[in-house]
Amino acid sequence: MKAFLRDNKGFLAFLLLFGVFRTAVADWNPIPSSSMRPNLLEGDVVFVNRLAYNVKVPLTDVVLARTGEPRRGDVVTFTSPEDGTRLIKRLIALPGDRVEMRNERLVINGVESDYLLQEAAQELAAGTTLQARRIAETVDGHQHRIQVLPQLVVPRDFGPVIVPQDSYLMLGDNRDMSRDSRYIGFVPRHRLIGRAERILVSADYLGNWMPRTERFGMSLR
Template sequence: MKGFIRANKGFLLFMLLFGVFRTAVADWNPIPSASMRPNLLEGDVVFVNRLAFNVKVPLTDHVVTHTGEPQRGDVVTFSSPVDGTRLIKRLVGVPGDVVEMRDERLVINGVEAAYEKPQQVMEPIGAGQVAALRVSESIDGHARRIQLIPQAVTGARNFGPVVVPSGQYLMLGDNRDNSADSRVIGFVPRHLLIGRAERLLVSADILANWTPRFERFGMSLRD
């Protein structure tokens, strides 16, 4: 073993530093599900800035210091407070916000989001397709496209009002009827935030033939 270490110490040091970099500074996150459609697609790979909110001890959730405040509208990666699974959602409520949803319409601190006329599309579900609606949602100076699936059977179209506790955040998927977000897993404590997704690195159509989606390469995820 000592001989192996001596012979490969340069490579081992590189792997150690690379591991520290990925767990403390920056990372990439493949998108495996449809919960953030239409903005993030299965097969997208996003760049995650791990220093956007916290500096952590590598390989842990122990926060050394805060580096910035999470903002409404950020696309955030975090560990699920239920089982530790890494998730990516949109941050909708910050500490102290009063958030509710009325028939899919988001309300923050008493202000209802504005919605444009929806566009109907066909959305892949399993081996088939289902009709979906895509619409621009604007609130608190932020606008993003969201997706609704009227045929989906879900009880999550109404909730609240709820007050976001101190040190915690409310997350929603942009694909509102197909996302296990804070309506399922609850609020997300700050120490479980991993980082802010800044932009797409690469993308391929994994649902079809893995064709590269070059038009998505380098796309910004910031407003």
């Protein structure tokens, strides 16, 4: 064992530093589901800045220092308060916000968000499509695209609720196919992993595995 450690100490040091880098500085996150369509697709791999909000003890949720404040509209990775799985959603409401949703329309602190409708089709599986309604949603001056599927029977209303201190309300951009704060509750700050900033690479793994080069390097802000 000693001989192995001596002969491979350079490689082992690299693995250690690489592990610290991935768990404390920067990471990448594959997108496994449709919950963030139309902005993130299954097969995208996003770059996550782990220092955007906190410095943590590697492999834990223990916060050593705060490095920045989460902002409305950020695409955030976090560990679910429900079961500890890693999720990626959009930060919609900040601590102290009063939030409600009425027929898919958000109202934050008494101000209804703006919506511009656009029709599209979403491929769910090979040979199967559902008609999707893609919408430009503007929340407190921050615009992003969302998607709803009018054919599905899903909850379209909640609240009003008040976001607790040091917690955030997260929603998937694919509003009718996302397990987010409507189901798992508010996300405490210490569970935030980082801010997703851009798509590194992308491949159509639901289809022919061809790379989607037009998505390489695409900014999420």
